[in-house]
Amino acid sequence: MAQRIPDADVLLALMGAPHTSDMLTSAVRLAQALLERGATVHLWTCGHATGIAKAALGATKPRNLENWAHGYPSTLALAERLLDAFPEQLTWYSCRFCTEERGSVPLADRIKLRPPFKFAEHVAAARTTLFLGVI
Numbered sequence: 115m116a117q118r119i120p121d122a123d124v125l126l127a128l129m130g131a132p133h134t135s136d137m138l139t140s141a142v143r144l145a146q147a148l149l150e151r152g153a154t155v156h157l158w159t160c161g162h163a164t165g166i167a168k169a170a171l172g173a174t175k176p177r178n179l180e181n182w183a184h185g186y187p188s189t190l191a192l193a194e195r196l197l198d199a200f201p202e203q204l205t206w207y208s209c210r211f212c213t214e215e216r217g218s219v220p221l222a223d224r225i226k227l228r229p230p231f232k233f234a235e236h237v238a239a240a241r242t243t244l245f246l247g248v249i
Contacts, residue, residue: 119232119235119236120154120205121154121239121240121241122155122156122239122240123148123154123155123240123241124153124154124155124156124241124242124243124244125155125157125158125236125240125242125243125244126141126144126145126155126156126157126158126244126246127160127233127243128157128160128163128246128247129160129161129163129245129246129247129248130162130248131161131162131163132162132163132165132166132189132247137246138163138166140246142192144244145157145196145204146196149196149199149200149204152203153203154204154205155200155203156236156240157204157205157206157207158209158228158233158236159206159207159208159209159212160208160212160233161212161216161248162212162216163212163247164208164209164216164218164221165218166189167189167206167221167222167225168219168220169190169220169222169223170220171188171189171190171191173190174186174191175188193206193222193225197224205226206222206225206226207225207226208227208228209227209233210227210228210229210230212230213227
């Protein structure tokens with residue numbers, strides 16, 4: 115039985131390596147701004163971007179040598195905060211092939227793995243698609 119992709123106002127597709135630029139923080143801030151304005155958002159990660167919600171990351175980043183006493187949330191924690199704050203508006207997907215190939219399994223529980231050939235269905239379900247990164 116085929117899974118129907120719910121409609122969304124915006125699909126944010128994070129492709130490639132998120133650590134090479136400010137792409138990840140830009141995407142998270144854009145998603146949060148859209149969600150706070152009532153939009154429905156689908157977020158799709160592909161390539162090394164699948165690692166941002168890897169369960170093994172834990173809640174915090176490694177300690178910052180310049181500010182040893184302060185803790186910073188991991189990308190997993192940022193993802194979970196968004197999913198907690200907007201459970202009806204945000205759906206997070208990850209490319210199954212890229213997730214498995216890059217050793218990003220397991221992901222956070224609420225992230226749905228999808229085969230790469232289904233990506234076109236996600237684009238069709240969104241009114242607007244924004245690609246961040248490289249294809």
